[in-house]
């Protein structure tokens with residue numbers, strides 16, 4: 194199986210973010226030929242069309258990280274039933290300027306994580322919508338709406354419980370197969 198680089202984008206900037214914890218578990222449990230790395234979005238600043246022709250170094254570095262990856266994985270909370278602004282902002286920055294869309298053609302997958310039971314379904318589908326315009330072919334199934342996240346973590350607050358470990362392992366195996374199709 195060919196090795197593939199996967200850029201992981203976490204849609205929360207919070208230090209103790211559950212999404213970051215689950216992203217780290219996805220990295221741990223992924224098939225070994227997937228080299229996953231969290232690409233940070235906290236220092237990007239707001240997208241502004243006025244400066245996209247002479248972009249800040251952070252934008253260029255971010256775009257290069259995406260361009261140099263074979264695939265992208267979004268792991269995000271839901272804010273007010275949709276995706277967080279920081280994540281949408283990063284999507285914009287990666288997509289510009291015109292004809293330099295860094296996301297183009299990279300196979301992707303989405304996991305949304307929430308303490309609530311619904312598991313960020315609204316955000317999950319809105320990320321999918323936004324990814325259409327970015328030309329990211331998104332894995333359809335299995336879908337990952339990871340609800341009740343507080344009960345999924347063991348006492349160390351890092352490791353997921355057995356049922357969640359099985360779910361994430363299967364999800365990452367499916368994602369690996371999805372990536373290999375491109």
Ligand SMILES: Cc1cc2nc3c(=O)[nH]c(=O)nc-3n(C[C@H](O)[C@H](O)[C@H](O)COP(=O)(O)O)c2cc1C
Nearest residue numbers: 205207210211212270271272273274307308309313
């Ligand atoms: C502005 C805001 C809006 C939120 N809206 C939702 C929501 O629509 N659905 C949901 O499940 N949780 C919502 N939450 C709760 C988040 O799921 C919760 O804070 C979660 O821990 C955020 O993810 P993180 O732990 O990765 O930072 C909201 C939180 C904030 C701060």
